[in-house]
Amino acid sequence: MRLRITLIALAGVAAWLLPYGLDSYAIHVVNVILIFAVLAVGLGLCMGVAGQVNLAQVAFFGVGAYATAILTTHSGLGFWVSGVLALVATVVVGLVVGTPALRVQSHYLGIVTLGLALAFTNWVTNAQLSGGAEGISAIPAPTLPGIDLSNEYLYYYVELIVFALALTFGLFVVRTGLGRRLRAMRDDSLAAGALGAEVPLLRMTAFLLASVYGGVAGVLYAGLIRYVAPESFGIANMFLLLGMVIIGGRQSLIGCVVGAISLYLVREWLSDHPTIAQLAYGSVVVLVVVFAPTGLAGLPERLRGLRRRRGQSGTAARLAPFRPYPAPAEPPAGAGEPILTVAGVTMQFRGLKALDDVSLTVAHGEIRGVVGPNGSGKTTLFNVISGLYRPTGGRVAFLGEDMTASSPYRLARAGMSRTFQNLRLFGDLTVEENILVALDRSRTLGAWRYLLGPGVILRQDRDLHRRAGEVLDRYGLTAFAALAPTSLPYGIQRRVEIARAVAAAPSLLLLDEPAAGLNGEEVRQLSEIVRSIRDSGITVIIIEHNMGLVMSLCEQITVLAGGRVIAEGEPAAIARTPAVVEAYLGDSMDTDDLPSLPEVTS
Secondary structure, eight states, X not given: OHHHHHHHHHHHHHHHHGGGGOOHHHHHHHHHHHHHHHHHHXXXXXXXXXXXXXXXXXXXXXXXXXXXXXXXXXXXXXXXXXXXXXXXXXXXXXXXXXXXXXXXXXXXXXXXXXXXXXXXXXXXXXXXXXXXXXXXXXXXXXXXXXXXXXXXXXXXXHHHHHHHHHHHHHHHHHTSXXXXXXXXXXXXXXXXXXXXOOHHHHHHHHHHHHHHHHHHHHHHHHHHXXXXXXXXXXXXXXXXXXXXXXXXXXXXXXXXXXXXXXXXXXXXXXXXXXXXXXXXXXXXXXXXXXXXXXXXXXXXXXXXXXXXXXXXXXOOOOOOOOOOOOOOSSOOTTTTSEEEEEEEEEEEETTEEEEEEEEEEEETTOEEEXXXXXXXXXXXXXXXXXXXXXXXXXXXXXXXXXXXXXXXXXXHHHTXXXXXSSOOOOTTSOHHHHHHHHHOOOOGGGGGXXXXXXXXXXXXXXXXXXXXXXXXXXXXXXXXXXXXXXXXXXXXXXXXHHHXXXXXXXXXXXXXXXXXXOOHHHHHHHHXXXXXXXXXXXXXXXXXXXXXXXXXXXXXXXXXXXXXXXXXXXXXXXXXOHHHIIIIIOTTSOGGGGGGOOBOOO
């Protein structure tokens, strides 16, 4: 930490003294670099941190610059008043551009945002208000009491302060709750939504942040150049900005800044050879994407990983024992009353009916097993209950309310949590950060506190880290807190996923084949964990093929076959139901041995 503070202080001193060694042209280049660095940080937040493909960042840049130019030259407003109004205009445009992100993702979103950027360029080239192809000149220089900001050396310090604030704020966002939810959404939006992350609002927030940074850069650009024209906001600069973010490392804001500085200096070096410059940009971007997808910012970690593989491995971290939850002194409120009611649910995918008039009722404090052969509709039922699918017919009631049409994040915030048949951990977050995402129940609409109340955010984050430490300790995962979950053995990853699901403080926990891939001892530990979770007051529904685990763990079992419920009741009764033996266990199986059966593969 001391080394980091020392390096930051040295960088700050060097940046403050930089103008004293530069001529007038060099300081102009540095000023433009700072503007592109602000742009790159905004694009990094949207595209790298939040995973939203955004090719309209240069349009946000243009809106900020043109709005400032129009308000100062046409309306006679002061520069700073015009700058604030330009930021408001950019935010409005950012919300408009972000709207498609609610419907489309991946390259489709890239195409849409690219179209919006080209539409902006076409408008400013042809509109009379924007000066057409000739642009707007004679923008008044910004003023501060006693400071002549028409002097680019003095204007540099305004830009430097704005850049430092913009970068600090971006890093603050990334390393606290909002940034973790944005990164979780980037890694796996389904899993993030199942933990209560408000995915639609987070997508809009990503574009909102990008637009603010774009607007700030546009205002600074108008004050520096005091002339705006369409070519400054065209497709060439868009690809230059995209190259900066990719080369520097789109998931690192520091990397985005490094990429902006590096690529703009290369651009200046090759300014007399524009064709070569374009080829160089394209070649470097392709090479980085193929051989170093994390960009320049990811190289130190890649080198450290290489040294670890070549060097002698140290003592491997070990999984500590699970520490059971203390049982509540009194039965939970509503014990024995229905917590989940599935009534006549049908789920049809075109010609395939995955669920056919499925009904079941689960009581508070129960461990309910859902079993059946592969393809019987078990996971589809979970997906309907947790809001990933909207059923073709029927209804789902949770805690007495109809939740049939509710989105996953609304159900998660109402008290439902789940794991997945195939692990859906956030691979680019550490084990501790996976737990932190589940613990954080703050609302995205409260993101204004990041600007107006950062102290509150920091206190909340410290509390979240404390609680995450308690969860990790209870599940024996403390030794793996700083590691990526994908680097851990499969059995430990399963435990991380269960710990994350329970950290969300649910009243109903859905476990989808939690014993899949576990050895005998791990299955025994899983049984202990699930019982303790139930004893803490959480109702559990478990899909499982390991019949020994199901028969010994569950009080009630629902059996599906062909998308229909064919039996329901206590384990002993289910094991002797002819329809179950025929459809799932097989005629030749000795049902007296069911409680100790090994995993059934069907």
